[in-house]
Amino acid sequence: MSPLLHMHSIRKQYPGVLALSDVNFELRSGEVHCLLGENGAGKSTLMKILSGALKKDGGSILVEGKEVAITSPHDAQALGIGMIYQDFKLVPDLTVAENILLGREPQKGNSPFIDYKRMRETARETLSLLGEEIPVMARVRKLSVAQRQLVEIAKALSNKARILAMDEPSAALTEKELKNLFAVIRRLKTEGVGIIYVSHRLEEIFEIGDRITILRDGNVVHSCAVSEVDRRSLVRWMVGRELEHEYPKTNLQRGEEILRVENLCAGMLRGIHLTLYRSEILGLAGLVGAGRSELARVLFGADPFQSGKIFLEGKEIQPRSPREAIDLGIGLLTEDRNQYGLIMHMSVRENVTLSNLRDVMNGWVLNRVQENRVVRKYAGELRIKTPTVEQDVENLSGGNRQKVVLARWLFTRSKLLIFDEPTSGIDVGVKYEIYQLINQLAKDGLGVIVISSDLPELLGISDRIAVMHEGTLKEIFSRAEATQEKVMTLATGGIAEVESAA
């Protein structure tokens, strides 16, 4: 029997770069085929060719053994190819039912009027295929990210999709939502749907994947059954070299107190107590929505607080704006760097100096020579990969963008740096570099707070780990005490059987 999908020696040439050279990819009915690779390896290009968003320069695509021409997203849909993008393509102000049947609204007979009753029923049926209870009359704007994703899947299914490609579906999901998504995926497998699963998170691949294909620099470097590989070789194939440890960690003598938070209440945050020392990395664990980012924003002056006290180096502070916090020596690397960290179409140079132009001024005017010198220095130290510092940051990879933000905060001479999900969307190889940089910051005497939903990462890089749940800080573990189980139990609202009372 011929496979459900066969992409045969696909080639794609961009000006100056061969994005895909002779890539073969095969998907069988009822399997989850994971597509792995670093950013720029060619995953997105391959998916875009499949979905008709990009034109291939060579090769052929066969669906159930028959060669097909996909020249537009419409062609792909007609062939039963559904795409679930990271940023969903839903209309927020339409209802769930309207979104699911967008462009294919059932009509009353031959009249131009929409048959809303039938629309609701069809939508409900499709969602129940997924085993999901989502009110079909709710506006998509009101739904959680996980629910939106399911609506997106339902939309593809109602369109008779037999091939479903998911681009980093777990990026914004909580642990529980992810479990649920996996249940949905397993159900779809039994229906004979073939699923292409693109992800950076290796744990997920071992849990849900049947086969994997690893791309590097536009070539397939390996393709096999998931059961035949281990984590270490996966990473090696992706990066193209051996990483010694996944998490570098140097043990440092912690210094004086740099930050003390006493009984802080702000928005959803209730009675937060915590202390941070120089040369210490404090991990903040918790589920999405536990209040970790909120705490970071309050410390950074981006949101106000109602009561409690914040001390920086023993002096009480009340940052009322990011500007004040920056002047006090606090820096925040936001979770979504593209939206809240960087000015995408400004250059590396402009982004690095943005928070501290004062130091590159000659009276009233900017001193471009000095500005260039400063930026080149940081670009070198942090190994920011860019042709020149005049490159717009939107042309940089995720890891390099993160380094640009970090350079900005180093240039403001921060004493306290808060990283919110520092490695989300960043390649394995570059992740390692980011960890090394965070270590270096601690070595240089900074206080560092790291927020991460990647628990192994947090356990791997932190000196202490604070666990948050619904706006409260439950417990602070030392590196030695902390285990995934203990942290997870507290983060999900359970009570840890820790002997911390003793």
Added chain:
Amino acid sequence: MQREVAATRDFSRRSLTRLLRDYGIAIALLVEIILFAQFSPYFLTAENLVNITLQVSITAIIAVGMTFVILTAGIDLSVGALVALSGVIATSFLKSVGSFPVALMIAMLGGLGVGALAGFIAGVFITRFNITPFIVTLAIMTISRGIAFMYTDGRPIWDLPPEFAFLGSGRVAGIPIPTLAMMFVYGIAYVVLNQTRFGRYVYAVGGNKEAARLSGINTNSVILWVYVISGVLAALSGILLSSRMNSGQPNAGVMYELDVIAAVVVGGTSLFGGRGSIIGTFLGAMLIGILRNGLNLVNVNSYVQMVVLGVVILLAVMLDQLKKRS
């Protein structure tokens, strides 16, 4: 072989779009000048070229303020009305207070002050109450125009001291004063946008307001200031215009906002903010000004001119889209 041909064709097409993208306006300007020079012998004379700068100066000065505003992803519809309001305020002050040099100072301050105040009010509504710039400045436009008519009872202010005409019609070393004012304003604006902190902040706020705030920029203050700048420059144009007309006209500057926005957009500044340049705006204003002047010289009637202008604006915006796609 075939592939090679295709590749060359592909390459030449790409380099052509890149050329159009980076120097589009300058090329269009050049083409325009060459064309008009062919059809009218008078077009390339020094007298006519100086004339063009004089004709363009009023809207070009306002376009500088509009560039600041549009770079922050805003819009200022009140500039035309502020031309009228500042003109009538300045001319009335000129008549009512004291002898000439002092009166001129006070008139200038009064005119510019009313522009600054209007911009400030717009800025406050936009930043404190979070109302979209379009609506706020639309309201300020109506209010300003209304006040200009109320203040003058709908009648122009005549009989100004003869010295006042020098501002709009006088020349220094053969160059009209409005032209000099325009050059001065563009020079300052270039330095401010490219070499000061404020300029950098203007681009950052327009590029991504929230990221700019989290980078420590007082975004509200930046936005407030661009409207003040826009108001002041509209007022400056208003004073120059009233001097050229030797009167304060409450119905001066009608629809100027659209001419000005056209100049800025043709100059390549994105209405979504964050992208654009002051040189682009200058070229945009010149392109439109030369088009008007040239079409007049070759006797194209004013109705046809409107159509041509509209087509040029569309082409310019299309070019901008090509820029984004590449």
